[in-house]
Structure formats: structure tokens, C-alpha cells
Amino acid sequence: MYQFPSMRSHITDDILFIAAEDLPTYKKTGSVVRNTYFWALKAIAAYTPYEKDWEFDPEVWVALKRMLLSFTESGYLGLRETTLEFPTDTEIPDSLRAVATWE
Numbered sequence: 001m002y003q004f005p006s007m008r009s010h011i012t013d014d015i016l017f018i019a020a021e022d023l024p025t026y027k028k029t030g031s032v033v034r035n036t037y038f039w040a041l042k043a044i045a046a047y048t049p050y051e052k053d054w055e056f057d058p059e060v061w062v063a064l065k066r067m068l069l070s071f072t073e074s075g076y077l078g079l080r081e082t083t084l085e086f087p088t089d090t091e092i093p094d095s096l097r098a099v100a101t102w103e
């Protein structure tokens with residue numbers, strides 16, 4: 001099975017963290033789709049420190065899943081940009097299972 005790099009994620013104290021290096025970036029002259037994706041993720045995140053992991057509360061995990069599925073189905077973004085990757089010893093929450101995998 002082909003392994004693609006994804007958005008490295010982990011859950012600590014019921015907060016979902018997505019690795020800063022794997023988050024979309026905003027570019028003033030960049031792709032409209034990628035910039036929209038950046039702002040959509042930022043809008044539902046609980047905390048988005050500069051160059052640090054972004055945090056997502058459990059209350060938005062269903063919205064996050066729907067958003068990731070929508071951007072995936074659009075065909076403009078690849079699976080790497082729309083799949084959460086968890087450590088193998090992590091139980092993936094039901095609300096994120098459709099958009100998540102293990103390392």
C-alpha cells in the first residue's frame with residue numbers, strides 16, 4: 001500500500017494538535033484554493049501560534065472532518081494536505097476517522 005506523507009497530528013488532553021510544518025501556508029499571490037484552506041483551518045482552530053502547532057478543540061472535530069473531506073473531494077488538494085496522521089499507538093476519535101491514518 002502506498003504511504004503518503006500527511007499532516008502529523010496528536011491529541012493531548014483532548015486537544016488535537018497539527019504539526020506546524022505540515023499546515024498550509026498563506027501566500028499573498030498563492031493559489032486561491034490553498035489560501036482559502038489556510039483561512040478555513042485557522043477559523044476553526046482554537047489557537048494558531050506563529051510557526052507552532054495549531055490546536056483544535058473537540059467541539060470542532062466534526063467540522064474539521066467535513067472541511068478536510070470537502071477539500072479532498074474538490075480535487076484541488078492532495079491527500080497529503082487533507083489527511084491527519086497519528087502515531088500508531090493513538091486511538092483515532094470516531095469524529096476524525098474518515099480523514100485520519102496512522103504513521
